[in-house]
Amino acid sequence: MLQATPLTEGWILRTSDGMADALPASVPGCVHTDLLAAGVIPDPFLGRNETDVAWVGRRDWTYETDLRTGSDHERTDLVFEGLDTVAEVLLDGRVLGRTRNMHRSYRFDVTGRSGRLSVRFLSAYAEAEAVRGALGERPAAYDEPFQYVRKMACSFGWDWGPTLVTAGMWRPVRLEQWSTARIARVRPLVTVEQGVGVVELAVDVERTRVAEPLTVEATVAGERVRAAVDGTRGVVRLEVAAPRLWWPRGYGEQPLYDVELTLLHGDSALDVWRRRVGFRSVELDRSADEHGTGFTFAVNGERLFARGVNWIPDDVFPSRITRERYRERLTQAADAGVDLVRVWGGGIYESADFYDVCDELGLLVWQDFPFACAAYPEEQPLRGEVEAEARENVVRLMPHPSLVLWNGNNENLWGFRDWGWEERLAGASWGEGYYLGVLPRVVAELDPTRPYTAGSPWSGSWDHHPNDPAHGTHHSWEVWNREDYAAYRREVPRFMAEFGWQAPPALATLRRALPGEELAADSPGMLHHQKADDGNGKLRRGLERHFGYPDGDFDRWHYLTQVNQARAVATGIEHWRANWPVCAGTVLWQLNDCWPVTSWAAIDGDGREKPLYHELRRLYADRLLTVQGRVLAVVNQGAEAWAGVARLRRMTVAGAVLGEAEVEFAAGARAVARVDVPEALLPAGPAEFLVADADGVRASHFPAPDREIPYPRPEFDVTVAPDGSVTVAARGLVRDLLLQADRLHPDARADRGLVTLLPGEQVTIGVSGWKTPDTDAARAALYCMEPSR
Structure with a gap:
């Protein structure tokens, strides 16, 4: 049987320029976390330390340990699950191989060899700048050269993230020792065919002895099937009668089935592969209708309004993210009513722990391929790396029933059309061949059970503008950048894949991140932890449209900016949910942060929930009331019809009831009912508002901005x-x-x-x-x- 030995002990870290003696290193880990543990650098999350450690990303670094490979097995492999990013792997000074992709794993034959193992990391800046020099300049949303190297783009900084360009063995390292043969890859196709669950396992085998007869045996739900291995490949098909279906949260349960596949030589087990799968179907309805081109998910035939959030890496140093941390953050999402998480394209393909938790919680996963906000060269050495990483990760993530969509990129098709790229590129490659060629081909070949879309936003073809709200997915950023959030009500997009509003993190988070600083909206640390272009100016203008600006009162500014964030998001989601099924989903930007920062997140960088988080619990509940102009929309995403009586009251801010009425409503399952508000109950001025109550659900409608409302002193x-x-x-x-x-x-x-x-x-x-x-x-x-x- 294959024997796996983790290589976690005895590692040291050296820098190429002799800056310091060798330091103890943690594997998995990265240079920044090792330097931080050794006290060489300050915490880059505190104050303005980020700028003081910028030199780390410009250096070359070497990890070393002693490797002992003695074994009775015929073959010993050195396996790296993730190297970040440009590395040379040496054993006693002899090169085993070179890498240039954070998103891939690597395997080297070290049979019968022992000695000093060295992993030398070249600065990602040096690699990116060399590729840029060879292939030519490409436009991007930021000045950093992230599109020239296959690495987590946001480690080069983003409008919510620090510039901390990492290096290191960010995922586990191990020795695998084996004889005769091992399982190289298993590609599981899990489908439901006329009520029967089908698991088809395509197995690739690596051998040391070509002539030996091999078989594979697979089991699931008490079913057991054997098949011969033909050369280096085998296929096993198992059928499960009437399986329990896996559903998104809120639609049913999430039963998972253990699948085990064993590689056999006679009766001797050589290797084993284990995963959990779920039986479900997923479709994406992109058909044309009188409103444009739809974008509606259907799971097990049930069409759904996706209540989503965008996910960024939960730490700028991903090696620090544990299974427990994934569970905590994703449970927060589920508790807020979220049923879809989009893994954004400037980050990573997350670890198996992330998708395991989504499987268990019933959170649908929309997975971007890692391309974001830039024109990406399509020539070598990048093109081969892109296809290799896509092939590996598509197969790696296929077992997870939570995964429902592959998406080619974030905003690059839109950028080409609207951000001046087309003229600047002057015919140079920019990534279209990936999104409309390589990636859909890989998905169609390896994972035909899931839909693919070329990008977000994307209208489905060049026949329409890439960000046309009437076609496919839409991103709404004009509102935050230039307008009041009331403008969300102007459009009914088919699927709102990005929108949001900023607010600072919790006060305790700020005090930890900015020790000793007298907090003000424009204090040095606050400005450093505000990465968005004119972010504070947009916060100020957003407040001024609704409130008197609280000059010099930080506590009031902090409260009002958080209120404004919650109200902005509520304005959008209430409007779009009220227009189901024309609009089939909202994906808030964003759920989480990777460090303490003023951002669009609902949960701040220390894991504390902002008011927006709690507002999501109301907005994403199965039942929602919202006043839309002269109409009360009764939104019901539950499986049962919701019928009853709503109590409407027209009130003054002084507490007087000017009028009230009871109106009947009937909203079918997964449907919206619209009830006219009686004319006499519509607020007549800034001192009045409307309240609607039904079955413990409330909607409040204040028609005027707060600065015009004559609030009494709260008592x-x-x-x-x-x-x-x-x-x-x-x-x-x-x-x-x-x-x-x-x-x-x-x-x-x-x-x-x-x-x-x-x-x-x-x-x-x-x-x-x-x-x-x-x-x-x-x-x-x-x-x-x-x-x-």
Whole structure:
């Protein structure tokens, strides 16, 4: 049987210029984390240390250890699951091989050889600049040369991320020792055919002895099948009668089946491959209709409105992301009502742990190939690397039922058409051949069970503008960059794949990241941890459209920017969900952050939930009420019909009820009902608003910007229970009440975000991690809308 031995011990790190003695190294890991552990560099996440460690990405680095390969097996392989990125692998000074792709694994024959193992990493900058010099300049959204090397693009910085260009063995390293033959690759096709679950395993075998007869035996759900290996290939087909179907969360359960395939020589097991699979079908309806060209997911024949989030690498140093951290972050997504996670193209193909958790939680995965916001050369050495990485990762990720879409790139087709690239390229290659040629061919050959789309945004062909909202996927960034978020209501895209609004992270996150700094919107550390072009200017203009700008009051600025983020996203999602099935999904930019930063994320770089996160729980719930102009939209994504009576009240901010009515509604399963609001209940001015309630679901509609609303001074009573829960009882209107739990203790978390209370109402906010409950502290941590200053 194949024997695998992890190589995690005894590694040291050296720099090429003799800067320091050898340092102990962790594998998996990277240069930055090793230097940080040794105290050579400061934490780049704190203050402005990022700029002080920029030199690390410009150096060459070498990892070394002693390798002992003695074994009774016929063959010994040295296996690297991931090398970041440009490396030369040597054993006792003799070159085993060279690499230039972070997204691939590598295997070297070291049979009978022992000695000093060295892995020398060339600066990714040096490689990228050399390729750029050979192939010519290509345009990109950022000045860094990320498109010239097959590496996580956002390690070169992004409009939410630091520039920390890593190197190292970022995924596990091991020795594999084996005899006769081993399993080189298993390509699982999992389908449902007329109610029967089918698992077809195409097996590639590597041999040391060509003539030996081999067989493969596979099992799933009690079924067992054997097949002969013809040379180096074999195929096993198993059928499972009436399998339990895997469903997205909210639509059913997520049963997973263990599949095991064993390579046999006679009755002796040589190698084994194990995975979990789920039986389900997935289709992407892109048919034309009277509204344009659709983009609707259907799982097991059930059409769904995708409640999505965009996912970036959860740490700029991906080797630090553990299975537990994936589970925590993805569970946060599921708890917010999310059912689709898009793995964005400026990052990585995530580890198996990520997809395993998505399988278990019922989170659909949209997987970008790693191309983003740039023109990518199609010549060698990049072209061969692109196809090799695509082939490896398509097969690696195929077992996961959560994976429902392969996407060719992020914004590159749009960039070619709208960002001046076409003129600057003057006929040079830019990636179209990847997105419309190489990648769809690879997916069609290896994974025909899943749909492929050339990019996001993409209208389906060059017959339409790539970002035409009426065709395919759409990205909405004009709103954040130049307009008020009310502009989201102008369009009904077929699928909103990116949109969002910025806000700073939690106060405790800022205090940890900016130690000793007197916080202000434009303090040095705050500006350094704001990577978006004119990000603070856009935050300011966004506030000025709705509130009086709180000059000199950081706490108020912090609260209002977080309120504005939640309201902006709510404006979009409510509108688009109300227009299902024309619009078939929203994918918020973004769920998470890779470091502490002001960004579009719902969960900040320290894992703390912003108010937006809690707002998502309302926006992505199965049942949603929203007032759209003169209409109450009753959105029902549940499996059962929702019928009842909605209570509508026209009120003044002083608390008077000017009129009320009860209106009947009936929304079918996975459907939207629209009910006219009686004319007499429509607010007549900035001092009035409309409230709709049905079955514990509420919609509040304030027709005027806050700066025009004559809010009374908020009056409420606060009590704190021994368990730390905080109850707020309103004596008048209290709009957008927020308990910032991290002001009570850095470890404290609240179980809800913004809440609006009418006179006489109360809310109890659960608080965990608060060690010394105190009423005065709770009151000081509460914020809400106040009269304009």
